Amino acid sequence: MAKRDPLDKRFYRIREVAEMLELPPSTLRFWQTQFPVIQAYRDSNGLRYYSPRDLENFRMIKYLIKERGLKIEAAQAEMRNNPKGVEKRSEAIDRLYSVRDRLQGMLDALNSIRR
Numbered sequence: 001m002a003k004r005d006p007l008d009k010r011f012y013r014i015r016e017v018a019e020m021l022e023l024p025p026s027t028l029r030f031w032q033t034q035f036p037v038i039q040a041y042r043d044s045n046g047l048r049y050y051s052p053r054d055l056e057n058f059r060m061i062k063y064l065i066k067e068r069g070l071k072i073e074a075a076q077a078e079m080r081n082n083p084k085g086v087e088k089r090s091e092a093i094d095r096l097y098s099v100r101d102r103l104q105g106m107l108d109a110l111n112s113i114r115r
Helices: 014-021 025-034 052-067 072-081 083-114
Strands: 048-050
Touching: 014 025, 014 048, 014 052, 025 052, 048 052, 052 072, 052 083, 072 083
Parallel strands: none
Antiparallel strands: none
């Protein structure tokens, strides 16, 4: 069976987004109140659902706050004034982390062979 792309769903529950981004749901709820680009859909039970675009916005916010160390106000300004630039930098960082993880896996495999 083919592996599903994590971004092929129409909506994600907050728990799924939290797991993908390795953040607590409370952080996502707080960021939603601070960044108007996040538009959660709520069902009749009040459960939050996020679109793939919301997920990408969360990734950009995480990059600004966690990676670059910006305060909320500065991250808000970046998202407002330069969303395309933030998106490109965030994607580049994600790709670099992916490459690093693959290289670390190869290095670990080589080290286990040498032992």
